[in-house]
Amino acid sequence: MMRSGLTELEAVLAVARLGSFRAAAASLEMSTSALSQAVAALEARIGTRLFHRTTRSVRLTAAGERFVGEVAPAVADIQGALERASEEAGTPSGALRINASAGAAHLAMWPYLVPFLRKYPDVHLDLVTDDRLIDIVREGFDAGIRTADTVPGDMVAVPFGPPIRFAVVGTPDYFARHGRPRTPADLMHHVCVRARMSAGHIYRWEFERRGETLAVETGGTLTLDEPRLMLEAALAGLGLAYVAEFQATEALAAGRLERVLEDWTPPFDRLCLYYPGRRHVPAPLRALVELIREVG
Template identity: 65%
Template structure:
């Protein structure tokens, strides 16, 4: 690749990571080589693009303008290279994605199966786990998580699948307990508690009219898997706090009843995210293209 383009990619990587060391790892080059590339470009254009201290790296005013102008052009060049290379060949290779079990269930049919049907020579390696991982360090091409959990130094592609939580209980449970009208009423209810991947207990989150409430619910049963919580709620063991996606069939059949709906507004949902590598894998570019098609349809 021409040195000028490499230098531009180096500038974008440092701007993204705010770190020469992290940017060098992302681009799979040495820190000294990256520093030399950035310095060479700064010398050639006669402007300092980064403010450097021993503890931090930030864009200068000139750097902010420069990055804003070159980023779209470099993305277009990368797309053109991939399209030219794949025009005569069927897309192949392995795409490794890390996500949670719940997210995997939501994207399997509408996205991943559709991707493999479109590109039958591709292989998909999907790894599910609750905890967040370093997708670069662990050898993944991309991750899928809630937008609020995507690391700031990653490029994020919204899937446009809004999420919303629901508090649900079985008819047998409500035969012996009053319907809560306010999150504070949960103090008088038996709830199925949720354990986070970190080991902590999740506090149920509510919001209405700009007023946010977090409740550390009480209950004898603590679980860390949504399907188990769903089974326990069906059995009348208490109220559960799950996504609408998980409980939709039970609400439709009447197996579960929903409460506190005005207190559970929709929020931004899942995103695909990936590091801004110099060479984004062709398979990942194809998946991103499919996501954008589905968003616009």
Template identity: 60%
Template structure:
């Protein structure tokens, strides 16, 4: 974005959107120092302070609010014109910013993102992972990757990959000390590795089978909020884990983890790339969408 020749204006808009010089610098792919100098230089030429700064917060001044309200729409039009010209390039160039869950990012990194960078060496990919859903437009992202059922209705969604399925797994060491559960209710007598959602609420394990739909708040002394940590704890025999089959597949195949309650895990909607509706897609995003259409089924 910062290669457009409008860096000072882009810097002001990014700081106003993010409420932080550091976050704005990350969004624009530049150092915090360079971004601060860009904003300060514009303020010096205008002769007004656009931001009120303290050690803990950044907010628009009255002049800044008026400036951003006027400049932001015009800047968006200019960026749109630049994107329209860039869309005519044979080889895309620029930065593609994608917001994704951690699990989805792991699933697409090697087969899609790295292949994309191999094909389009003039492109950069900024892949930001976080558990909570955000507004990708407000966040300054070109696209997001999440499960199909979580994508806002006003976005264009490009599904890819297989449906998602979860697995209840435990180590051989664990099952030497505990019997395998035969039905979900048996989990209430087991040590389970509990998961915490991005909202802070505990995740309740979901099951469907034999004409029943169950949601269980399983017992356990360990609660984690990151799938790789849950997987590691399961390998070490800390308890049973509820993970995506994709993330546990290698451990199951190599016998480090045993897959139980196979008849009770429902099939859920798979992943999709999503982005705002636009008349003209930037060349970089269009190329990424085309690549997903080409190889996404193999993810």
């Protein structure tokens, strides 16, 4: 990562944002000891303690809160000026941190992210997959990738790719033994692979047809929290699974799985790259936005 000459200030702002010396060090590509020394040096120079530190937590002092509130906008302006000056000298470079669900990362990788890295080899892309919907600003990410319906309203959203569609799938042998559901209500009489969401609750399968929407609480002997495992469970004949269509495409084409209730699973939202609306967007992120808009 290119250092800006603002190491001590960047260190304080990163710790304040992330609430952790270790996480802040990782975000700045520094060692934890080097970051701690930078913070301590600044505190010594201004003669004020900026953080309360315990073995379990780090939080700003009252003086630290005032300091961060006054310094953060100025540092952002300086970083923006440095990035703009750097852009004039060549192509985008530096780190770009993106948080995405595993499925979103899969869909974005080959059509968008691989061409982006080939076009801009000086950019280091740090793609973190997490099915939890997080605050990307608080956790130090430049952008996120999620379906449009989950993007926070205060973010700039750039839609891309086709609408996401889900599918209810099972093996031919399963349907031979148990029959085929004709309506979502029929699922109550079938063995289903249940999905546990990151928040801990069991997902209710969602359906829609001609304006009618349903959310069905399915039953089964297996509960999983990872979509690929759900697909593998369906392939093993353990029950019906509700998965993203793209995950089952190969198995459906090969006849290893069959689809039911297709008329109840219309396309839903598209994926979006989203990021905070701020005065200056980092050059690598702006380049990715431009590529996404070109590809569509």
